[in-house]
Amino acid sequence: MSEADRDRGPDRDPEGVAWDRLAGLLPGPAAGAVRDCRLTGEQEAGLRLLVDGLLEHGVALDGTTRAELSVLTESWGEREALAGPLAQVAEAPAAGAPAQVRVRVLDEDTAAAGTRERADGLVLVPWLVCTRCDEVLSRVHRREPWGLSFLAEGYVIGARARTRTWDEAPAAYEQLLNVCPL
Numbered sequence: 001m002s003e004a005d006r007d008r009g010p011d012r013d014p015e016g017v018a019w020d021r022l023a024g025l026l027p028g029p030a031a032g033a034v035r036d037c038r039l040t041g042e043q044e045a046g047l048r049l050l051v052d053g054l055l056e057h058g059v060a061l062d063g064t065t066r067a068e069l070s071v072l073t074e075s076w077g078e079r080e081a082l083a084g085p086l087a088q089v090a091e092a093p094a095a096g097a098p099a100q101v102r103v104r105v106l107d108e109d110t111a112a113a114g115t116r117e118r119a120d121g122l123v124l125v126p127w128l129v130c131t132r133c134d135e136v137l138s139r140v141h142r143r144e145p146w147g148l149s150f151l152a153e154g155y156v157i158g159a160r161a162r163t164r165t166w167d168e169a170p171a172a173y174e175q176l177l178n179v180c181p182l
Contacts, residue, residue, distance in 0.1 A: 015170065022069055026053040043076045051085045060092035063104035067128050070105045074169040077151065102131040103176065123148055124156060128173065133180045137172055140165060
């Protein structure tokens with residue numbers, strides 16, 4: 001990384017803010033390595049370093065932080081590869097005020113049990129749930145001859161939102177955070 005990149009400070013776009021906050025959970029050198037990966041366009045490697053660092057340093061995550069990291073891994077095509085290691089990261093109590101929206105990643109068994117096929121042939125796979133209002137963000141997959149498509153076609157929230165599909169995980173996640181009426 002160049003001195004100019006190092007001196008410019010943290011990213012200000014929403015994804016950059018998330019990267020900076022998540023990297024900040026690690027000790028200095030490990031956090032720097034994760035940030036360097038983002039700055040050099042090696043996001044996939046950075047996500048692996050981040051998850052490995054969380055495990056190595058015994059950092060615990062609350063459900064909402066774990067969900068945010070899951071969204072980031074989904075955005076970079078690493079969710080499936082990192083879901084197992086991410087599930088091994090210790091659980092922490094939720095931070096913030098009691099009124100804060102809490103989101104958690106559904107475990108594989110719960111997601112599989114809630115999977116359903118829509119009339120249009122697309123398959124909804126539950127992924128994240130708001131623990132206050134029980135709204136679920138699902139990944140939308142196409143059924144292929146070998147099973148479900150690897151990459152999601154889109155994302156929906158709850159049964160009522162079948163007509164609204166988001167193309168990108170971060171936008172759907174942001175809507176999940178905003179949809180909770182409680």
